[in-house]
Amino acid sequence: xxxxxxxxxxxxxxxxxxxxxxxxxxxxxxxxxxxxxxxxxxxxxxxxxxxxxxxxxxxxxxxxxxxxxxxxxxxxxxxxxxxxxxxxxxxxxxxxxxxxxxxxxxxxxxxxxxxxxxxxxxx
Numbered sequence: 001x002x003x004x005x006x007x008x009x010x011x012x013x014x015x016x017x018x019x020x021x022x023x024x025x026x027x028x029x030x031x032x033x034x035x036x037x038x039x040x041x042x043x044x045x046x047x048x049x050x051x052x053x054x055x056x057x058x059x060x061x062x063x064x065x066x067x068x069x070x071x072x073x074x075x076x077x078x079x080x081x082x083x084x085x086x087x088x089x090x091x092x093x094x095x096x097x098x099x100x101x102x103x104x105x106x107x108x109x110x111x112x113x114x115x116x117x118x119x120x121x122x123x
Contacts, residue, residue: 034080039065039073041110044099047083048107052098082106 019027035041039062046061047053053061059070074097077083082103088094099106 034077034082037073037076039069040077043070043073043077044082044103044106044110047097047099048104050098050104052086052096055095055097058097077103 035044042062042065043058046058055070055074058074059065059067062070065073074083074085078085081100084098084100084103086096086098088096
């Protein structure tokens with residue numbers, strides 16, 4: 001299993017407000033809305049570790065995704081503050097994508113989910 005938290009530190013617990021079961025469930029639902037979509041997690045894993053990729057590199061890295069779907073997913077992630085779009089004004093146009101600090105902070109959470117999933121007993 002590959003670790004995803006190599007470049008991301010965990011936030012100290014003192015920065016969190018106490019949660020109730022209702023507020024915790026609501027917060028997790030909001031996060032899942034940000035991550036929902038067939039390709040968003042795949043895109044995230046390609047950008048983890050501070051990688052900066054051009055649109056065409058992402059397109060080649062995920063051959064099963066259509067150009068339209070990749071654009072939609074990246075735009076949604078950019079609107080949610082997970083991905084940063086960098087436009088270089090040159091000819092031909094160059095557009096790169098990377099994770100924001102907040103997007104990079106997803107590494108430990110997804111790493112914990114991978115560990116949790118690995119603990120499942122085969123049925």
